[in-house]
Amino acid sequence: MTQPETPDNAPRIPSAMSAESNQSLPFAAALDDFFVYMRSEKQLSLHTQTNYARDLEKFQKYCLEKRITELDKLAPNHIRIAVAQLHRTGLGGKSLQRWLSSLRSFFQFCIKRQWMGSNVADGITAPKSPKKLPKTLDVDQAIQFVEVEGDDFIQQRDRALVELIYSSGLRLAEVVALNLNDIDWGEAMLRVVAGKGGKSRVLPIGSAAMVALKNWLPARKLFTTDAEQALFITQRGSRIGHRAVQIRLQQLSVQQGMDTPVHPHMLRHSFASHMLESSGDLRLVQELLGHENISTTQVYTHLDFQHLAKVYDKAHPRAVRKPDSND
Template sequence: MKASLHSAQDAAVPLPADFEAWLDWLATQRRASPLTLKAYRVGLQALLRMADGRPVAELESQDVRRFVARLHGEGLQGRSIARHLSTWRGLYRWLIRHRGLRANPVLGVRPPKTASTLPRVLSPDQAAALLEPAAENLLETRDIAMFELFYSSGLRVSELAGLDIEGGLDLAEAMVTVRGKRNRNRSVPVGSRAVCALRAWLAVRGQLAPAGEPALFVTRSGGRLSISGIANRLGQRARALGLSVHVHPHMLRHSFASHLLQSSGDLRAVQELLGHASIRSTQIYTHLDFQHLAKVYDATHPRAKK
């Protein structure tokens, strides 16, 4: 509760010109995504609140460590604090290079450790229960096409929302090309069921989308469906079908990766399909795979049964 309260307070803090200049540099020179820039802005606003009027050029390492302790005391988790520290570290690097600042007080400061949590995934049966019921109306035809593509290709929700009718989707080749983090393009196969669902949606899309609308997935009023709109529709479908878990967009991406790794055992291939820059980000799915194997062992091995 305290963390969310302070987040709302931070959002109202205006940023100094140097902070805005750094964000603009990230957007133009590093091609940071809007979501990344939004996260950085939140981190910068938190830094200003922690500094309480002191110029950031005067802050020292002990100040940053005190800020970390305060954030942790407010209920912010280690992963969120780590994101803030990364933001602050990047800001100071830029200030040293472009504004002549002498030292980076964030260097060497680490976030508090938090217990690692594995991503929640749907079982193959739950995924089938979510995707297999036939559409009963126009919006459900759209939704099934979205969720089939989501699960088939392991897209990020921002990548799904950003797809256009031209340029990204090639049903003849059963491939989709998306622009991911840091504006990197990657091409991912599209499964046969997703291809069928997308063809069904494209056949009726014109009933919602006006001429000239580029978005592949549109709202009932014809505009591009937003990230939050996708999340809401996915949650509604899961509840309507009686799934016993809270289904959110990233769960479909996690499920794609986990199920693919269970079937293939090819971690490098999963890394490429997910668009992870580092194999470390993909390795979490090996833990999920081990959990699956452990359950199979407990259920089937004669010396594991009670």
């Protein structure tokens, strides 16, 4: 069968290593065959081929420096040393993971061609990339954002919505899914159900959020029926959607004079960051955020842990929950 012609811009590995060895298959020949396979049999995109070429060229350069020109001379230790060298030059964890993936694919191809007996890159991992702290608002910025003024339907709803997200660290999906009966109005507590397993958690609601929610209820009632149980609705009387919340927060970012667009998860991140700054209680924040693994919460800080509503009341800048004489 005639092989398709190689496009002029198709990636090629430089044939820096001689193909004249009579001992075992040289790198250059194996790489050429690998790229014919990638292009003709796998029919990978030009972008993917270019990525493979870039990754394998790095390894070829390393092997030239070590005078390794043949496949049967490779050992796992060569891969480990190459990973360490690339990491020292500034290549990050994710880039090194992709680089190792390219090597494994190439070596697996060589094994199928019976040019190698084992995949010398198997079991070798890249250094982990440091987790970056999500972008957050400081306390003053958060308060500026959630203090939405006005008494019409949209303003009442938006104020209650953003106050509640920031008060209790809710995910977008969680706040959209809330029903009226999820709130204990007397105790100022909230039940949230989230995740694939439908796990629930109970969260405190700060005083500012409770005031905004109670002010929102009369406006909400004018636009819907008793059959609709959604806490947050549109002017059409139905449950508000994810995209509608995102758009409203973008509009509020401009309206409230924010320097950067605020999205729902930024409010959740800000909640977590402010709670940790005030309390230093990582376990508390893990429980409030609903993280199964505390390592997920550790992206916010490396503080040590030490309980729930009492710490919350002292720590959250909008949380001083006082008994309501009307309850």
